Amino acid sequence: MTKRLAVLLLLAVLESSCTTLPRNLYVRDIITQDDVQQSYDYIIAGGGTAGLVVASRLSENADTTVLVVETGLTGDDVASSINPPDGAFYSSIVGTDYDWQHVTVSQPNLNNRVVSWPRGKVLGGSSAMNAMYQVRPSTTEMDAWNEINGIDPSSTGGDWGWDSMYAYMKKSENFVAPNDALLEYLPIAYNASSYGSGGPMQVSYPQMMINIVSNWTSSLAAAGIPPLLNPNSGTTLGGFITPSSINPSNWTRSYSRSAYIDPLPPRSNLHILPGTTLVRIVLSNATDGSGNLYATGVEFAQNGAAPRVTVGVKKEVILAGGALGSPKVLMLSGVGPKDVLANASVPLLLELPGVGQHLQDHLTAGVVWNTAVETAGSIHDSNSDFSKTPEFMSVINDAVAFVNSSALFNGGSVSDFQNQILAALNDSAATLVPSQDASIVEGYKAVYQTLANTFLPDVAQIEMLMSIVGSGSVTIQSAIQHPFSRGRTYINSNNPFDPIIIDPQYYSHFADVIIMRQGIKLVRQVGAAFGALFEDETSPGPNIQTDADIDNWLVQNGAGTQYHPTASCSMLPKDQGGVVDRNLLVYGLGNVRVADASIFPFEFAAHLQSATYGVGEQAADLIKGSSYTVPTSFIAPFAITYPANSSDKASDARYSRTYPSYILTLVVIASCAFHYVL
Numbered sequence: 001m002t003k004r005l006a007v008l009l010l011l012a013v014l015e016s017s018c019t020t021l022p023r024n025l026y027v028r029d030i031i032t033q034d035d036v037q038q039s040y041d042y043i044i045a046g047g048g049t050a051g052l053v054v055a056s057r058l059s060e061n062a063d064t065t066v067l068v069v070e071t072g073l074t075g076d077d078v079a080s081s082i083n084p085p086d087g088a089f090y091s092s093i094v095g096t097d098y099d100w101q102h103v104t105v106s107q108p109n110l111n112n113r114v115v116s117w118p119r120g121k122v123l124g125g126s127s128a129m130n131a132m133y134q135v136r137p138s139t140t141e142m143d144a145w146n147e148i149n150g151i152d153p154s155s156t157g158g159d160w161g162w163d164s165m166y167a168y169m170k171k172s173e174n175f176v177a178p179n180d181a182l183l184e185y186l187p188i189a190y191n192a193s194s195y196g197s198g199g200p201m202q203v204s205y206p207q208m209m210i211n212i213v214s215n216w217t218s219s220l221a222a223a224g225i226p227p228l229l230n231p232n233s234g235t236t237l238g239g240f241i242t243p244s245s246i247n248p249s250n251w252t253r254s255y256s257r258s259a260y261i262d263p264l265p266p267r268s269n270l271h272i273l274p275g276t277t278l279v280r281i282v283l284s285n286a287t288d289g290s291g292n293l294y295a296t297g298v299e300f301a302q303n304g305a306a307p308r309v310t311v312g313v314k315k316e317v318i319l320a321g322g323a324l325g326s327p328k329v330l331m332l333s334g335v336g337p338k339d340v341l342a343n344a345s346v347p348l349l350l351e352l353p354g355v356g357q358h359l360q361d362h363l364t365a366g367v368v369w370n371t372a373v374e375t376a377g378s379i380h381d382s383n384s385d386f387s388k389t390p391e392f393m394s395v396i397n398d399a400v401a402f403v404n405s406s407a408l409f410n411g412g413s414v415s416d417f418q419n420q421i422l423a424a425l426n427d428s429a430a431t432l433v434p435s436q437d438a439s440i441v442e443g444y445k446a447v448y449q450t451l452a453n454t455f456l457p458d459v460a461q462i463e464m465l466m467s468i469v470g471s472g473s474v475t476i477q478s479a480i481q482h483p484f485s486r487g488r489t490y491i492n493s494n495n496p497f498d499p500i501i502i503d504p505q506y507y508s509h510f511a512d513v514i515i516m517r518q519g520i521k522l523v524r525q526v527g528a529a530f531g532a533l534f535e536d537e538t539s540p541g542p543n544i545q546t547d548a549d550i551d552n553w554l555v556q557n558g559a560g561t562q563y564h565p566t567a568s569c570s571m572l573p574k575d576q577g578g579v580v581d582r583n584l585l586v587y588g589l590g591n592v593r594v595a596d597a598s599i600f601p602f603e604f605a606a607h608l609q610s611a612t613y614g615v616g617e618q619a620a621d622l623i624k625g626s627s628y629t630v631p632t633s634f635i636a637p638f639a640i641t642y643p644a645n646s647s648d649k650a651s652d653a654r655y656s657r658t659y660p661s662y663i664l665t666l667v668v669i670a671s672c673a674f675h676y677v678l
C-alpha cells in the first residue's frame with residue numbers, strides 16, 4: 001500500500017516536471033549538454049544551411065543516431081527578426097550576437113580597409129540571415145566542376161555536374177508560382193518545371209512588389225541586356241526577377257531550420273545541441289591498413305572556460321561549419337598546412353596543404369541615385385499601418401541581371417582582355433597565391449585556366465542587383481562573379497575560441513579591377529535607361545568619370561563583400577591543393593567529410609545557397625551509401641575534461657553524473673506517457 005502510494009507520488013512529481021518541459025523544443029529534438037549520448041553514428045559540426053539538410057536526411061532512418069553541434073543558439077529569441085522577409089534589411093541579425101562578425105585582415109588593395117564578413121551563428125546558419133535570392137549556377141559552371149576533378153559522371157561516386165546537381169537542388173525545393181496580384185505589377189518570367197516540387201525549401205516570390213521594379217527588365221533591355229525568360233534552368237545570362245527562399249503560406253523566410261527541421265515529427269535519433277562549439281575531431285591511426293586516419297570522436301565545449309566533452313563517433317564526422325568554420329576545425333584537429341599548424345602550436349597529424357587555401361569571394365559595389373518614386377524604404381520609413389502588414393513585409397529585393405564579358409566590353413575587346421589574362425598566368429601563379437606550396441599553385445593554375453578559357457567567354461562575369469530598400473534612393477550593385485584574386489583563411493592560435501584569420505587578397509589580380517570597373521560603367525548605362533525615374537547620382541557621383549577615377553573609388557571606399565566566401569576546402573585533385581575528393585571525404589581521413597559552401601572549387605555566377613542545399617542533399621545520399629563503421633574498441637570514450645585554469649570543476653554537479661543518459665530519457669518518457677494517459 002505504502003509502496004503503491006510512493007510510486008504514485010513519484011509519478012505525480014515527474015508528471016508535473018513533464019508539464020514544465022519546453023515541449024516545442026523537444027519536438028525539434030533540441031537537447032542540452034546534459035542529454036548528450038556517449039556516442040552517435042554521425043556527428044555534424046555546424047547546424048547551418050547544409051548541416052541541417054544532412055542532419056534531416058540522415059535521421060530519416062530511425063536506426064541511425066545523429067548529433068548536430070552548433071555554436072549559435074536556436075534563434076527562437078530573434079524569430080521576429082529572422083522570419084519576415086523584409087527583416088533581412090530592417091531587422092537583420094547581421095551585427096548581433098547571432099552573427100560571427102568576422103572581419104578580414106587589412107586589405108592592401110582596398111586602401112588597407114578591413115571588410116566585414118557576416119556569417120550566421122544560429123541554427124540555420126547563414127540561411128537565417130541571408131537576402132533569400134534563389135539563383136543557381138549555370139550548366140557550364142557545374143560541368144566544369146566535374147571536369148576539373150576528372151570525374152566521369154557515369155562512374156560510381158559523387159557527381160557534381162549539372163544533371164546531377166540540378167536534380168539535387170530541385171530535391172530541396174517546393175516552388176510556388178507568383179500570385180496574380182503580383183503578376184499584375186510585374187511581368188515575372190518563370191517556368192515552374194525549372195524548380196523542384198514537394199521538397200522542404202519553399203521557393204516563391206513576395207506577395208506584392210514596388211512599381212519601380214516593373215521597370216527593371218525593360219531598362220536593362222534598353223541598355224542592351226536582354227531578359228532571361230527561364231531563370232535557374234541552366235543558363236544564367238540576362239535580366240530577371242528572381243524567386244526567393246520565401247514561404248508563401250505565411251510570408252516567412254524559408255531557411256534550413258524552418259524547412260528541414262521544424263516540420264519534422266519528433267525524432268529521438270536526432271539530437272541538436274546549440275550553444276556549443278565543436279573544437280576538435282579526435283583522430284586515430286587506420287584500422288584497415290589504408291594509411292588513413294579515422295575520426296573516433298569529437299570534442300566540444302560551450303566556451304573557452306567550459307568543460308570539454310568528448311563523444312564517440314561510430315560512423316562518420318561531417319563538417320558543415322561553412323567556408324570559415326570547416327577549415328578551422330580541420331586545422332585545430334591537426335589537419336592542414338604544416339607551416340600554419342606550426343605557427344599556431346597545433347600538433348600536425350596529417351599534412352594537407354589545401355586546408356584554408358584557394359579562398360574566393362564576390363566583391364560588390366553600388367551606384368546610388370536619388371528618386372522621387374516610391375521604394376520599399378520609403379514605405380517602411382513611413383511607419384504606416386500598411387508598412388506593418390505581412391503583405392508589405394514580404395517585399396524583398398529580387399531584381400537581378402547576369403552579364404557576360406561581351407556585354408561588359410560592348411562586344412569589343414574581350415579576346416584582348418582574355419589574352420592579357422592568359423599571358424599573366426605564370427606570373428600570377430608565382431606572385432599572387434598566398435601559399436607557394438606546389439600543389440596550391442597547380443590548383444590555382446587549373447582553376448585560372450577554366451576561368452579564362454571557359455567562363456570568361458561563356459558565362460556571366462558580373463551580377464547586377466537593384467536595391468529598393470533605401471528611402472528616397474535606389475542602388476544598383478555590380479558584383480564580380482569569377483575573381484582571379486586568391487586568398488586564404490588560417491588559424492594563428494590553438495584556442496578554438498579565437499577568431500580565424502581571413503585574407504581574401506581582394507583586387508590582387510588586375511583583371512578583377514577591370515571587371516569591376518566595366519561593371520560600374522554598365523550599371524550607369526542601366527541607370528540612364530530608367531530615365532526620369534532616377535534623379536541625381538549620389539555615389540560615386542558625377543565627379544567620378546574616368547577609368548582612373550572609378551578604379552580609385554573602388555579601392556578607396558566603393559567595394560565590399562557580396563557574402564559569398566568559398567573554396568577553402570576545395571574539391572580538387574589532392575595535387576592541386578584539394579581538400580575533399582568527389583565523395584566529400586577529406587584526403588587522408590577515412591570517415592570525415594565536408595558538406596557546405598567551402599567545397600566549391602571556384603565561385604559560381606550565382607548566390608550560393610541553392611548550390612549549398614544541393615551539396616547537403618547529395619552529401620546525405622553519399623553518406624547513406626557508405627558502410628564504414630569505426631571498430632567498437634576504437635570509438636573515443638565519453639569523457640569530460642576541464643580547461644587547465646577552470647576552478648569550478650568540483651562544484652559543477654552536471655558533469656559528475658553516474659547514470660547513463662538513457663535512464664533520464666526513459667524516466668522522462670515514462671512520466672510524459674503518464675501525463676498524456678491522464
Ligand SMILES: Cc1cc2nc3c(=O)[nH]c(=O)nc-3n(C[C@H](O)[C@H](O)[C@H](O)COP(=O)(O)OP(=O)(O)OC[C@H]3O[C@@H](n4cnc5c(N)ncnc54)[C@H](O)[C@@H]3O)c2cc1C
Nearest residue numbers: 046048049050071125126131132133278322325597607609
Ligand atoms: C548577409 C548574407 C547575405 C546572403 N545573401 C544570400 C542570398 O540572398 N542568396 C544566397 O543564395 N546566398 C546568400 N548568402 C550566402 C549563403 O547564405 C551562404 O553561402 C550559405 O548559407 C552558406 O551555407 P553553409 O552551410 O556553407 O554555412 P552556414 O550556413 O554559415 O553554416 C555554418 C554553421 O556552422 C556553425 N559553426 C561554424 N563552426 C562551428 C563549430 N566549430 N562548431 C559548431 N558550429 C559551428 C555556424 O555557427 C553556422 O551555423 C548570404 C550570406 C550572408 C552572410
Ligand SMILES: *[C@@H]1O[C@H](CO)[C@@H](O)[C@H](O)[C@H]1NC(C)=O
Nearest residue numbers: 190191192193194229230233
Ligand atoms: C518549361 O520547361 C519545360 C522543361 O524544360 C519545357 O518542356 C516547357 O516547354 C517549358 N515551358 C515553357 C512555357 O517554356
Ligand SMILES: *[C@@H]1O[C@H](CO)[C@@H](O)[C@H](O)[C@H]1NC(C)=O
Nearest residue numbers: 211214215218530531532533
Ligand atoms: C515604368 O513601368 C511602368 C509600368 O510598366 C510604365 O508604365 C512606365 O512607363 C515605365 N517608366 C519608364 C520610365 O520606363
Ligand SMILES: *[C@@H]1O[C@H](CO)[C@@H](O)[C@H](O)[C@H]1NC(C)=O
Nearest residue numbers: 226237238404406407457458
Ligand atoms: C552574352 O550575353 C548575351 C545576352 O545576355 C547573349 O545574347 C550572348 O549570346 C552571350 N554571349 C555568349 C558568348 O554567351
Ligand SMILES: *[C@@H]1O[C@H](CO)[C@@H](O)[C@H](O)[C@H]1NC(C)=O
Nearest residue numbers: 083247249250252258262263
Ligand atoms: C510558416 O508556415 C510553415 C508551414 O508551411 C510553418 O512550418 C512555420 O512554422 C510557419 N512560420 C511561422 C513563423 O508561423
Ligand SMILES: *[C@@H]1O[C@H](CO)[C@@H](O)[C@H](O)[C@H]1NC(C)=O
Nearest residue numbers: 282283284285286293294349
Ligand atoms: C599513428 O601512429 C604513429 C606511429 O606509431 C604515431 O606516431 C602517431 O602519433 C599516430 N597518430 C595518431 C593520430 O594516433
Ligand SMILES: *[C@@H]1O[C@H](CO)[C@@H](O)[C@H](O)[C@H]1NC(C)=O
Nearest residue numbers: 303304305306643644645646
Ligand atoms: C583561463 O580561462 C580564461 C577564460 O576563458 C581565459 O581567458 C584565459 O586565457 C585562461 N588562462 C589560461 C592560462 O589558459
Ligand SMILES: *[C@@H]1O[C@H](CO)[C@@H](O)[C@H](O)[C@H]1NC(C)=O
Nearest residue numbers: 337339340341343490491492
Ligand atoms: C607564421 O607567423 C609569422 C609571424 O607571425 C608570419 O609572418 C607568417 O606569415 C606565419 N605563417 C603562416 C603560414 O601563417
Ligand SMILES: *[C@@H]1O[C@H](CO)[C@@H](O)[C@H](O)[C@H]1NC(C)=O
Nearest residue numbers: 421422423424425426427429
Ligand atoms: C607557363 O610556364 C609553363 C612551364 O614553365 C610554360 O610551358 C607555359 O608556356 C607558360 N605559360 C605562359 C602563358 O607563359
